[in-house]
Every structure is written in structure tokens, then in C-alpha cells.
Amino acid sequence: MKNTIIFRMQRRLKEVDSSKWFQGVVIAVIILSALLVGAKTHNLPAQAIVVLAALDVAVTVFFVVELTIRFLAYRKKPEFFKNGWNIFDTIIVIGSLIPSGGSGVLIARLLRVFRVLRLVSMVPELRLLINALIKAIPRMGYIALLMFVIFYIYAAIGSIVFKDINDVLWGDVSISMLTLFRVATFEDWTDVMYETMAVYPISWIYYLTFIFLTAFIFLNMMVGTILEVMSEEHENFRVESHGESREGGEPASRAQIEALHDEIAELKALIKQNTR
Missing domain, CATH: 1.10.287.70 (Helix Hairpins)
Structure with missing residues (x-):
């Protein structure tokens, strides 16, 4: 029963991560992050600086949540770090967690500039x-x-x-x-x-x-x-x-193949549960 719940949660998280609306939200937040970096280079009043700081924290929290969803959606967690783009996103998000005050202010600002590069990892064409x-x-x-x-x-x-x-x-x-x-x-x-x-x-x-x-x-x-x-x-x-071979053949949707794999995994979990 526990394995079945985990498989269903992973499937739901993967559906959320691969959905177009969620990808659109992530891209919008990345663009917002880029605008925040540019806005901080101007001379702004104290109230605007406070608002930008709050938005920066919100963007960082969103990136952490988004990366966590993507990580939990993997059935085999080590496979997450076999993807170079996942490692790249992880480094960028961890770098964003560095406090922007004290001696690390310059490093923190530079790492926040690199958050714009996450747009490359989110858009397949890039x-x-x-x-x-x-x-x-x-x-x-x-x-x-x-x-x-x-x-x-x-x-x-x-x-x-x-x-x-x-x-x-x-x-x-x-x-x-x-x-x-x-x-x-x-x-x-x-x-x-x-x-x-x-x-x-x-x-x-x-x-x-x-x-x-x-x-x-x-x-x-x-x-x-x-x-x-x-x-x-x-x-x-x-x-x-x-999901087709280079020689051609009947094409199959990648989403359909992954969904079929998830269903097979759920059936295996149910069979193991019933045989106990």
C-alpha cells in the first residue's frame, strides 16, 4: 500500500512538472528574477529596495520548491543527478540560498545573476x-x-x-x-x-x-x-x-511510454502486496 501511494505521488508530481502551465510559471519566474537583478543596479528608494528583497526571497523559495518537485518526481533518485541540466539547476538554486549580506554580498549577487541561465535549462530548444x-x-x-x-x-x-x-x-x-x-x-x-x-x-x-x-x-x-x-x-x-527509432517506425509519445512504465510499476507493487 505504501509503495502504491509513493508511485501515485511520483506520477502526480511528474505530471505537474511536465505540464505546460507549470513550465510557463517557471519561465515567468525566471524572467522576473532577471528583472529583479537589473532593477537592483539602479538607484532606488528604500521602500522599493524592501519590495525587491521580498520578491527575491519569494523567487528563491519558488526555485527550491520547483527543484524539489522535480527531484521527488524521479522514481530512482540517483538518476536525477545523471542529467547535467539537473546538476546545473541544483548548483544555481543552492547558490541563490547564500545570504546577500555581509562579506558574501558580491558572491550572492553574482550567483543571482546566473539564475537567468535557468531559462536555458527550461526551454528544450535552448x-x-x-x-x-x-x-x-x-x-x-x-x-x-x-x-x-x-x-x-x-x-x-x-x-x-x-x-x-x-x-x-x-x-x-x-x-x-x-x-x-x-x-x-x-x-x-x-x-x-x-x-x-x-x-x-x-x-x-x-x-x-x-x-x-x-x-x-x-x-x-x-x-x-x-x-x-x-x-x-x-x-x-x-x-x-x-520514442521512435532512427530507421523509422510507428511513433509513440514519450509521455505515454512513461505513463505505461508507471502503471507497470504500480501493478508490480500491488502483486507483491497481494502475494504477502
Whole structure:
């Protein structure tokens, strides 16, 4: 009987946690939390500060309750911490419990700023984007390494050839790399080019080849890598959401599958109770 009650409570909590109205309330509270952080940066009267402090406490209490509901909705509690987003939310909520007075006032304020990031964990589409960016980092690392090699080669050439023209821009390799970053981002790069062309008329080849390699090839390779990973993440999200295989098949609702699992667990509990 006790197990049956626990299973029913877990099912009810999971229904509340996954309901659209509850998710909407959580998102609204996160936005309110962001507005509170912004409001505290202004010079406000004492009464307004008291009201904001009360709202901040209410938001913190709500986050604790919401996280507790989500934790209790799990049948196997250790599985809650296998989800990286749950760990992230837990850290943010625990950080919000740090008192904002005394020596920890700066840390408390900074941690309350990060509460806005909970919006990422609540919106599936934002989670999808973050997961895609994280998974794309290893692939982009090789492209970034190749870009660094190209930057270094061109910076060394620029420092050797153009140092006498402008020591501020081409004094050494590190300064030359900063100058090339300015060229790659098209920040008044023509001024730099015309200055060197006054001494070396064919130096435009140096700039155009560098821009072609960095801005047109390598950056587009990075964009293509991110798009490829995002496409894979969208496919995985579709499969997980509808409970279907990658080869296709009859789709099934994730909520229906979880409800079926809960019913099976309740039946097992009843059978064990009756056999005793």
C-alpha cells in the first residue's frame, strides 16, 4: 500500500512538472528574477529596495520548491543527478540560498545573476542549441588550431616585412596577430593595407589571401561544423521526443511510454502486496 501511494505521488508530481502551465510559471519566474537583478543596479528608494528583497526571497523559495518537485518526481533518485541540466539547476538554486549580506554580498549577487541561465535549462530548444555548441567544440578545435597556424605564419611575415612601416601594428609577432585579427574582422583593415601599399604596392596580395583563408574558408568551415552537429541534435531530439527509432517506425509519445512504465510499476507493487 505504501509503495502504491509513493508511485501515485511520483506520477502526480511528474505530471505537474511536465505540464505546460507549470513550465510557463517557471519561465515567468525566471524572467522576473532577471528583472529583479537589473532593477537592483539602479538607484532606488528604500521602500522599493524592501519590495525587491521580498520578491527575491519569494523567487528563491519558488526555485527550491520547483527543484524539489522535480527531484521527488524521479522514481530512482540517483538518476536525477545523471542529467547535467539537473546538476546545473541544483548548483544555481543552492547558490541563490547564500545570504546577500555581509562579506558574501558580491558572491550572492553574482550567483543571482546566473539564475537567468535557468531559462536555458527550461526551454528544450535552448538546451538543444547549447548541447550542439558543446558537442561541436572538439571538431572546431582542429579548425581553430589550423587558423592559429595561419595567423602565426602571416603574423611572422607581417612583422618581418612591415615592422619598419608601422612599429605599433607590426612590432612583433603577438602585436602582428592582433593586427591580423583586426583585418580578419574587417575593422578598418583598408587603412592598414593602404599604409603598407604606399611602400610595397603589391602588399594587397598579403591581405587578400589572408582574408580569403580566414574569413571565407575557415569561418565557413566552423559554421558548417556547427550546423552539422545541430542537425544531429535535432534528429536525436526528434527520436527521444517521439520514442521512435532512427530507421523509422510507428511513433509513440514519450509521455505515454512513461505513463505505461508507471502503471507497470504500480501493478508490480500491488502483486507483491497481494502475494504477502
